Amino acid sequence: MTLTVSEIQDQLAGVDYVADPALSTCLQLMSVLRKPVLLEGDAGVGKTEVAKALSRATGHKLVRLQCYEGLDLGSAVYEWDYQRQLLAIRMLEAEGRKTAEESIYSRRFLLERPLMQAITSAEPVVLLIDEIDRADEEFEAFLLELLSDWQISVPEFGTVKAVSQPTVILTANGTRELSDALRRRCLYFYVDYPSFDKELRILRAKLPALDQALATQVVGFVQRLREAELRKSPGIAETLDWATALLNLQIKDLSDAPQIIASTLVCLLKTQEDQMVMDAESIAELIEKLR
């Protein structure tokens, strides 16, 4: 049965993920059309978190594949257990049997890596293919077969078909242009920085101990910081880090202790360039504007 958009929203809210209706609609489409979703957006806007929240909300296991340059099938899909294969050959030899090939190329000697795990799992899983744009084009081309036919070809013994079709979420943040073929197979969603209200709701959901007034100030400050032309704009993860820091330092109001605030900004500003742009004066100005 298909869940409605608001049901999906409620489910995600139940696991502390604040999803707007547009994203929930996209997730609904994903389950109706059985297509993977490609999430794009700046670092730290909560792309990976979507998959994690979905896994928690549905109770399905999360299988994660972190992509990197040089990722090959051996570490993403499957690998033969060479040591055991060699041992088996020796044992077969000792038994006097000549045909080793069929015996050693069986599932017993297959080491399953994330993608194989995801499609052979009896229970449906949430498959997160994180930062797909970091992987090479060859790997992307391989994914095409998996994402459209839900099967993996193993030359030595044939095709492995998916037992249950996984829910697939791909994330990318523009390290490289993805191929059109891959984009065409996916639903697309661009995850932007959250609005003031949404970010406040996220903060309240994740840090219930945070004082309402301080939370409003924190979000206001971060939102203004994003407007400034920084090299690396702070994401939601950074906001949460900063709020946790302020909570632990028992700060009640941002204008109380400008010195401490300035020293906690390492949570938000992650490059030297940005730290130089946001000197004590500009910070004081920003805080002044919040009043």
Next chain:
Amino acid sequence: MVTTDSFADSTAVRLEERILCFVRDARSAGFHSGLAESLDVVSLLAIADPFEPLAFYWQLRSLLCCDREQWQRFEAFYVAWFYPQDTELSERTEGEEGLAASTGGKGSGMRYLSELQTAQQVMAASEQAKGGGSAQESLSMADFRFVFDRAEQRELALWLDRLARRIRRRLIRRHRQANRAKALDYRRTTRRALPLGGEAMRLCFKQRRKRLPRLVLLLDVSQSMDVYTKFFMRFAMGVSGVFQESDVYAFHTRLIHLGDVLQERQVGRLEARLTSLSKGWLGGTRIAASLQEFNQQYLRRTVHNRTIVMVFSDGYDTAASGELAQQLALISARARKVLWLHPLLARPGGPKLDPGLRHALPHIDALLPAHSLQALAELETHLSR
């Protein structure tokens, strides 16, 4: 007499037809919508929430958009199509972030449509005037400063985008013969051992794949380069999209790092960055000082023995002539190659090289023209060696 059922049926058919028309128009407007998408869209009608006016819009957006650029212009297209008279989607979409902002509020849908029509007319007219295949060829040879026509500029920009992709494809296609390799390939060795009863007689080795060069682009954005800046920027955007390790800087009197902005392909942020840069525009060009800044801040981090540094500039420097040579010597000592791309080089009679640049020639591996698409395409031979 019309029964309620047949009325409902005919309404449904009309709705389906209308939506299929939308999908078809979306396809011609450059969105990703094939036959499969048409079928999907029709099946979506059943699950769209009738009480949420935006549900269908959200569904179509996720289904028909492929990248950020399409994502951003989808609203304008949707409004222009479904609400040609009434462009109030932005008001209805209160709570949907950035929606109003991205379209510029009221009337934007109509504006988009009329712009689209004008663009199509311009394209068609210029096609007729030029006629077929030779048009593209002449455009590829044209000096960037003579390309005034907006449609041609747009076409050129598209070609520049593809150029970087083509260069990359050719660079990885070339392989060098290797007799030895470092790592043993267990997978193939085991496979080859099979006919020999598991005895690994013939070893197989793994070989490192050829690594692409790291490209560092330094773009002169001073006033004397004004007509070329836009095109070089577009080329730089293409390069940073396909060469993973590339990095881009712009300079006139000081240096600005553009790498991250270009990689995100955020044209808005790029413009903001360039505007802040152009504040000192009247102060002339300080190439040597900008390169010095580059050397102090970025050289050690970004330039290594696999790096090719490309300077796009006409070389007119307001500083003394020896300084440029000094700075370029530092770069050339670390980099695999330093290429200087001079947009005026191909002009009849050749330009009079600035004394600073003349002094610096020993530290430059190649001084190349960069006035046209074809000239840029020839860069590839210098990148592969």
